[in-house]
Amino acid sequence: MGQARPPESTTERVLRLLALLQQRPVWTGPELAERLGVTTRSIRRDVGRLRALGYPVNAAQGVGGGYQLGAGKALPPLLLDDEEAIATAVSLRLAAGGTVAGASEAAVRTLAKLDQVLPARLRAEVRALHDAIATLEGTRIEVDADALLQLARASRDRLRVEFGYDARDGVASVRRAEPYALVATGRRWYLMAFDLDRDDWRTFRLDRLRDLRTSTFRYRPRDHPDPADYVQRSISRSPYAVDARVRFHAPAAVVRERVPAWVGAVTPDGPEDAPGCVLETGGSDLDGLAFHLGLIGLDFEVLAPPQLRDRVAAVGARLTAAARGRGGVAP
Incomplete structure (x- = not known):
């Protein structure tokens, strides 16, 4: 005989209830009770616990009524199952290389947060799915999402990076830099960084960057120009x-x-x-x-x-x- 499954704790049940409420607009009490294997009285108590934690759970009586997760400032982050997490991460990777700069930057920030909490097995699935997606020439992804994530983390954590770079005239070089910000303009991504070998600020186009490596050396932040303004001025004149x-x-x-x-x-x-x-x-x-x-x-x-x-x-x-x-x- 197999071992009996240990009883579910109240905390685990409340989290499962929250996940169910996020899956569809309305649940009746009996439906939730059946899914969780408890009584409707337990569901009412668990709904009260969610409300105490700041989750706006609405309840309506009568035909068509039931429990509904409302929107509001108190709503904490979403709970995603494996399929939802993979779909979200793949969509964010595609958006990161899109044509709308604001959406691209938001996608990278969100992807960096999501990638931090994804299990290794899901990261591998996300990468495989993303690599299997072909896009038309007019909408192709120009920057590797892994490089975007790596630079976003290095900028956030103040870690030096080293990479190969192909300049506009085709000259290849190896650069050591302190990354400060990623800036999206049109369909291009740029890195504003302090070039250690040239002792000055530089703008790097990410599609010309290769063999990116992040060191464990943390640098002390310098006084720096506004990244968006600096990159805009660099790319609008220098070429x-x-x-x-x-x-x-x-x-x-x-x-x-x-x-x-x-x-x-x-x-x-x-x-x-x-x-x-x-x-x-x-x-x-x-x-x-x-x-x-x-x-x-x-x-x-x-x-x-x-x-x-x-x-x-x-x-x-x-x-x-x-x-x-x-x-x-x-x-």
């Missing part, structure tokens, strides 16, 4: 052959709606009665930059460089000539 500063005669919020964050940094400029802003951006050549500034569709003036001012005038003259049917007349 271009021509850097430019342009003042728009429109509020910063209006310009930001038309200029993606990875294209340029927008700073409010001007009095309240005549709001304006300055855009810092760049381009591969003067003609292309002049053309794209015109496409923004707002009045502007070029602050720097002077050569861009001349090209804007030339492009404007060429377009005006074309509109009048005299193409080729302008310089």
